[in-house]
Amino acid sequence: MAGPRGVTIAEVAARAGVAASTVSYVLSGKRSISPATARRVMDAVAELGYHPHAGARSLASRRAGVVAMMLPLRDGMHLPVLMQFASGAVTEARRADQDVLLMTADEGPAGLARVAASAIVDGLILMDVEVRDPRVETLRRLGLPSVLIGFPADAEGLTCVDLDFTAAGRVCADYLVERGCRDIALLGASEAVYARRTGFAERVREGFLGGPAGRAHAEVWPCPDDAVSVQRTVKELLVARPELTGLAVHNEPAVGHVMHALADAGKRVGEDFHVVVIGPDEVAERVHPHLPSVLVPAERLAEIAVRHLMRKLDGEDVPDSTLVEPQLTTR
Amino acid sequence: MAGPRGVTIAEVAARAGVAASTVSYVLSGKRSISPATARRVMDAVAELGYHPHAGARSLASRRAGVVAMMLPLRDGMHLPVLMQFASGAVTEARRADQDVLLMTADEGPAGLARVAASAIVDGLILMDVEVRDPRVETLRRLGLPSVLIGFPADAEGLTCVDLDFTAAGRVCADYLVERGCRDIALLGASEAVYARRTGFAERVREGFLGGPAGRAHAEVWPCPDDAVSVQRTVKELLVARPELTGLAVHNEPAVGHVMHALADAGKRVGEDFHVVVIGPDEVAERVHPHLPSVLVPAERLAEIAVRHLMRKLDGEDVPDSTLVEPQLTTR
DNA sequence: TGTCGTTGTCGAAGCGCTTCGACTTTGCAG
DNA sequence: CTGCAAAGTCGAAGCGCTTCGACAACGACA
Known part of the structure; x- marks a missing residue:
């Protein structure tokens, strides 16, 4: 269906008989649009199977719609917990219409700098943060919205989430x-x-x-x-x-x-x-x-982390520190 | 260091005393550049900490530098194996200077269509493909380069990798x-x-x-x-x-x-x-x-899958079917 | 000395989208 | 009936990059 070059906003606009900017406003809801026009645009979008080009969007809006998740890959980490975490994060992020870029901790601070500078992501989630974590300083310097799982020694100005x-x-x-x-x-x-x-x-x-x-x-x-x-x-x-x-x-x-x-x-x-x-x-x-x-409620933590990150991306305030109450399961 | 708006290629060009296009050519190596110029450009890149804006690059070059990895999240999957797979894939992808977008199988065929249409990724890796997998048909229709882990019933025209x-x-x-x-x-x-x-x-x-x-x-x-x-x-x-x-x-x-x-x-x-x-x-x-x-050599399979995908992205041919020899570990 | 490839570099034209300012309509108060 | 704000829409200007064609500068060749 989608040709090799994909459906563009111009084609949608043409089909709906409106300007490209109008299509954009219908999709983003940033200006009021008459119900009739909105309807025609949405129909055209559906018929053409239109999805905005992620690169173009990120270039124009300075928002990539992607967050990075940095996983530790050391030995000794409990893999299933990590996996639960990752999947929980993806599920929650998709709910906010965001995608998740997977990184490994061995990219270190340089990796953070890279994704920040290339604007490939809007925010970061760092898992398994250690007490003395070299990434924390870089993170602070970059000023990218972020949420940490775990508490570094100096959590000043950072958003941290963890089990209590x-x-x-x-x-x-x-x-x-x-x-x-x-x-x-x-x-x-x-x-x-x-x-x-x-x-x-x-x-x-x-x-x-x-x-x-x-x-x-x-x-x-x-x-x-x-x-x-x-x-x-x-x-x-x-x-x-x-x-x-x-x-x-x-x-x-x-x-x-x-x-x-x-x-x-x-x-x-x-x-x-x-x-x-x-x-x-x-x-x-x-x-x-x-x-x-x-247990370490991995999915729960992931959910909270992503939710907090989304709010930070929207410029809202979130608590610096969130401790999840442990739950004892008797058997 | 990096301002809120990031370093652009124009700034690098100015600093090196060349045109922006020259910087681009130095970085991509798509045209020959004199060693002296290349040197100056690389210096400027390093001094400024320049990383190309991913969105702009993908818009102009029709290459996102990202591949998607779709993980199954059903119960019954062995989580550690999945995790090994994911981390292996990321490590190998980074080696080719690509990033990895994480998706979950519950996005289904629609998820594939979405990432394809939005050009957010250049290729796909599908894990844990089933014999009758609804994603396979969509995949074929989209024409996005892809590699499957596992063999669907009709593997015609697809690239599959798995343990033998x-x-x-x-x-x-x-x-x-x-x-x-x-x-x-x-x-x-x-x-x-x-x-x-x-x-x-x-x-x-x-x-x-x-x-x-x-x-x-x-x-x-x-x-x-x-x-x-x-x-x-x-x-x-x-x-x-x-x-x-x-x-x-x-x-x-x-x-x-x-x-x-x-x-x-x-x-x-x-x-x-x-x-x-x-x-x-x-x-x-x-x-x-x-x-x-x-064992199921997850990292090995991930490595092969990514490598094959990279080659497909470069327009090279890869074998339709790759079976990895099992290894017996005696103890 | 004139011509022709090479080699290295530049300028400009987009890629597809968002967003800003401006414009047209419409509704309503005066 | 006029004036003005609100509502709805449009056109154009970029966002930062790649890539294409053009163009100097330079030897090499006749």
Whole structure:
């Protein structure tokens, strides 16, 4: 249908018997148009299958209708969560008639500068922002509207969205205490994760330690994620704290191993011992018995991030910082 | 640095003391330029941090420098594989100085028409193409350069890339036979997957059944992927074929359950019984003992797909059909 | 010395769209 | 019946880039 050169606004205008500018105004709604004219234009648009040329539009209007999403591609990131995030963002962006350009974090600050200078996108979403993130400074300098997932050390003037990890830690502790546990522990993330984004891990720790507030004894144990280390850590933990009856695991790959280690130690999870996971549903459901869990609500975060970005593109104000309440799923 | 309006080619030209067209030619290399001039231009580009305005470029040159990637977002897709694919594609595209626009399959054929008509992308990569895929017809009509991952029923005139699933089935059968198994079975995908993309599942089956070629008895058992069904299916299988000593599992979520069922039945995997997985490494490594496996080489496929697309954009010929040899990883 | 390719550079003409100012109509108050 | 604002529409001027044809300048060749 669409010829090799595509349908232009001029053809639509001719068919509707109006000027090209009128077609433009009908489509954008930036000037009032009589219903009769609007109708004829819309008909012509439909009959011709007209879609504005994205390049021409962006050139003339200084709006590309595209936002960039920069994904981290380091090892250690949980891929399914990333994917959920990406798809959530695309779905939400399309709702606002925007497209999404995918970038990877290894393009770094230079990548940001590139897309900004070439005006190929109107805004940016940066995922998995670290505490000390080299992209943040560039971002600030470029002045492109942006939303970050995660909180850098200096969030001044930036829009950030994330799960409220402090609350997540607290929710886990509360859950265990409510099950009657008087001695609980948090099996933390692997060292690599801690090293990179201390903020995130720190916040879970604080929430977990602060949650019981005297109702139980709480400790935090960092833990590597290979089978052997997990087995050893759990064993040491149980020796060090023989009265322990509750465990929160904030370390996705380790969950399965933890369950084995507990079984080996004679703990019956769900009966005389309680475990709660901070991680994706699949992780909590892969083991037996299924565990209660607090997940990172990727789609939700993506939705919020995109929505905030859209509002910034429209010149509206959005909160600097948005923390999503964690949700405990019992099973 | 970059003002709100960005650096234009005119400013670069002024700084280098040449015409704008000369700058353009230096950057594109489409006409010969004296080394001295080229040098001055490149210096000006660097000093000013110039990046061509993407919209203007696409308007004038009819080339957007962007390709679209349409990802499936159905349940049942293995998310990490998708993510690997996406990141592989972006990395490879950037190598050719192209960007990647992310779309989701739920935009359907209309989405393809949209991006084609708006000239926002130069080409398309469609992931996870099904045997009867409604997008294929539209794709053909649009005439946009494209590459598919997977094979639709009528691949006439299309460029398709995929893992050679027939070979994958054969490799698994061979592996088991070489371990001395004389009676083997393939525990197939869940029904939903079969229903959707028979081609894929069929090919594994054929390869698996044809592999032994008289050296062993081979059967294929389809299998749902919840724990209970897997337990039952494995039990039935072992009753039906008491001499069975080799099993290939082409059903990611089921692998863990299969191992439990086999242990319950007293089979010692790796000793008197052999199991091989068709699926991602993590799946094969999550169980004990680690299993040999054939994976879907997502990054590899993405790389090939992008490379082929780039060549098509340059008007070169590429093979209609590319099958990637499966690789068995022993552990 | 005149002619002809080469090589390197320039100016101008768009690409298809948005947007601004101006113009024509229409409705209504005076 | 006149005057004026509001409503609806148009034409033209770019947005920043690529590309085409033209044109100097320069050797090489006859």
